Amino acid sequence: MALLDIKDLNVTFSKGAERVHAVRGVSFAVAEGESYGIVGESGSGKSTVLRAICGLAPVTGGTIRIDGQQLADDRRPDFYRKVQMVFQDPYASLHPRHTVDKVLSEPLAIHGFSDRETRVEQALEDVGLGKGFRFRYPHQLSGGQRQRVAIARALILEPRILLLDEPTSALDASIQAEVLNLLDRIRGERGLTYVLVSHDLSVVAHMCERLMVMQHGQAVEEMTRASLQSRSATQDYTRKLLIASLGYRAAQEEQAS
Amino acid sequence: MTDLLNVKNLRIAFPSRQGPVEVVRGVSFAMGRERLGIVGESGSGKSQTGRAILGLTPPPGKATADRLEFDGTDLRQATKAQWRDIRGERISMVMQDPKFSLNPVMTIGRQLTETYRTHRKATKAEAQERGLEMLNAVQIRDPERVMNAYPHELSGGMGQRAMIAMMLVTEPELLIADEPTSALDVTVQIEVLRILDRLVSERGMGLIFISHDLRLVSSFCDRVLVMYAGQVVEEVKATELTRAKHPYTKGLFNCLPKIEGGERPLPTLQRDEAWAL
Numbered sequence: 001m002a003l004l005d006i007k008d009l010n011v012t013f014s015k016g017a018e019r020v021h022a023v024r025g026v027s028f029a030v031a032e033g034e035s036y037g038i039v040g041e042s043g044s045g046k047s048t049v050l051r052a053i054c055g056l057a058p059v060t061g062g063t064i065r066i067d068g069q070q071l072a073d074d075r076r077p078d079f080y081r082k083v084q085m086v087f088q089d090p091y092a093s094l095h096p097r098h099t100v101d102k103v104l105s106e107p108l109a110i111h112g113f114s115d116r117e118t119r120v121e122q123a124l125e126d127v128g129l130g131k132g133f134r135f136r137y138p139h140q141l142s143g144g145q146r147q148r149v150a151i152a153r154a155l156i157l158e159p160r161i162l163l164l165d166e167p168t169s170a171l172d173a174s175i176q177a178e179v180l181n182l183l184d185r186i187r188g189e190r191g192l193t194y195v196l197v198s199h200d201l202s203v204v205a206h207m208c209e210r211l212m213v214m215q216h217g218q219a220v221e222e223m224t225r226a227s228l229q230s231r232s233a234t235q236d237y238t239r240k241l242l243i244a245s246l247g248y249r250a251a252q253e254e255q256a257s
Numbered sequence: 258m259t260d261l262l263n264v265k266n267l268r269i270a271f272p273s274r275q276g277p278v279e280v281v282r283g284v285s286f287a288m289g290r291e292r293l294g295i296v297g298e299s300g301s302g303k304s305q306t307g308r309a310i311l312g313l314t315p316p317p318g319k320a321t322a323d324r325l326e327f328d329g330t331d332l333r334q335a336t337k338a339q340w341r342d343i344r345g346e347r348i349s350m351v352m353q354d355p356k357f358s359l360n361p362v363m364t365i366g367r368q369l370t371e372t373y374r375t376h377r378k379a380t381k382a383e384a385q386e387r388g389l390e391m392l393n394a395v396q397i398r399d400p401e402r403v404m405n406a407y408p409h410e411l412s413g414g415m416g417q418r419a420m421i422a423m424m425l426v427t428e429p430e431l432l433i434a435d436e437p438t439s440a441l442d443v444t445v446q447i448e449v450l451r452i453l454d455r456l457v458s459e460r461g462m463g464l465i466f467i468s469h470d471l472r473l474v475s476s477f478c479d480r481v482l483v484m485y486a487g488q489v490v491e492e493v494k495a496t497e498l499t500r501a502k503h504p505y506t507k508g509l510f511n512c513l514p515k516i517e518g519g520e521r522p523l524p525t526l527q528r529d530e531a532w533a534l
Contacts, residue, residue, distance in 0.1 A: 041442035041443070041444065041445075042413065042442055043412075143299070172298040172299055172469060173298070173469065173470075173471065173509055173512055173513055174298065174508065174509060174512050174525065174526035176512070177512035177513075177514075177523040177524070177525050177526070178525050180514065180522075180523055181522040181523055181525065184521070184522060185522070199442065199443065201516055202513065202514045202515055202516045203514055205514065205515070205516045205517075205518065206514035206515070206518070206519075206521075206523070207514075225518075228516060229516060229517055229518055231516075240444055241443060241444065242516075244443035244444045244446065244447050245443060245516060246476075247472055247473060247475070247476030247477070248447060248450045248454075248473065248476040248477040249476045249477070250476065251447050252451070
């Protein structure tokens with residue numbers, strides 16, 4: 001049975017008479033321990049899918065099941081013990097006036113953990129930062145270090161599912177490699193389940209066993225890592241993305257031929 | 258052939274409590290009418306290098322150079338009047354984010370024609386026509402609507418293309434593009450590059466393409482300068498990037514994940530303090 005099972009998900013944002021149908025009937029299932037990628041361009045609704053799972057976007061249709069249990073409209077605290085999210089921009093997702101210690105202790109306090117001290121130190125160790133970072137403010141950290149803190153914050157409640165929304169797109173290439181390696185290692189150690197959203201096909205190919213391509217709020221195609229690597233897409237849109245990912249010169253030649 | 262741009266020993270320093278901090282430390286290069294890429298990670302000084310060429314180092318920063326020549330003009334000694342003739346007319350700059358670099362309270366049309374009318378003695382109607390032409394050239398489908406639109410009414414890709422149109426309306430000889438495609442989706446990215454490519458090959462424009470994306474730059478430019486800690490650590494032909502010698506360039510290239518799959522875990526960049534000396 002799938003750990004995360006989404007059927008016919010619809011998200012509509014409305015403001016007055018205006019309606020934006022951001023996600024239109026998306027379905028997918030992720031097994032325990034699997035890493036699932038969602039790829040698409042900006043505005044395709046890929047991040048909205050993650051936000052809908054977390055209860056941050058207005059779900060207007062469809063069902064989300066975790067462990068076979070359908071989620072109610074409002075998320076209960078035990079949901080957040082199971083599912084945590086890492087956001088795209090580590091410059092925006094950490095409170096500028098909270099120390100790392102405060103950022104990491106808050107979820108522990110909410111969920112009534114008693115051994116906060118050791119857990120905070122352990123979480124910092126796990127993401128490769130160490131105790132020395134505990135009382136720093138975000139502005140005293142680099143982008144990569146901030147993203148590590150964001151990952152530590154997500155991991156501190158020992159969730160089973162991690163939702164990753166473009167976790168490395170705000171980082172330099174060398175830092176991206178370090179963060180991807182960190183995520184890969186943690187998944188192996190803890191048997192976590194990932195849903196990773198990215199616009200970068202090579203990141204998804206590296207991190208995920210299966211992926212879904214989205215466009216205009218709809219799922220265009222579902223692929224395995226192997227079919228992505230052999231570039232055997234069946235849909236035009238996916239092919240277009242694959243060609244664009246080859247870089248400028250190759251894309252020019254591809255178009256000419 | 259004389260160089261279009263010649264930079265020798267460019268240094269940019271910002272004052273701090275601990276004394277001046279040099280963010281660019283002795284950059285030298287010369288370029289003709291070609292596509293030159295400048296690649297580096299954040300903080301490597303690549304953007305500051307681009308801005309210094311146009312004399313746009315933000316105060317209190319100070320830029321000094323042994324030589325800074327554009328088509329025979331010494332930019333270090335340029336007067337305000339000379340700068341007015343150069344900026345926007347002969348050298349233009351495309352910034353990274355259209356959300357921050359377009360004027361939010363002016364329509365695209367007004368911003369577009371302003372540049373043209375400042376530099377050419379053109380009537381409003383002529384400028385308008387020229388603006389529409391330029392928007393067409395950057396493949397904006399309904400240029401009339403875009404002319405009357407405010408920046409917030411456009412998507413990121415449209416805004417970026419409108420800005421490129423704005424910078425190209427005067428047909429500059431040198432275009433400095435600072436991460437012009439980083440905020441764009443891959444498919445739009447290729448379109449924008451195609452426009453720039455055509456300008457270089459058809460009009461003989463010089464292009465400085467500043468980016469953090471080594472793979473993109475190597476697939477687009479003729480020559481690449483790799484910057485690290487304010488210095489150029491290596492200059493390579495774009496086609497020979499895979500054969501780069503400097504460990505930083507190699508490391509940067511190897512740590513990118515590949516669709517075809519590769520090493521796992523990804524090789525990471527081991528920084529050597531000697532690179533920054």
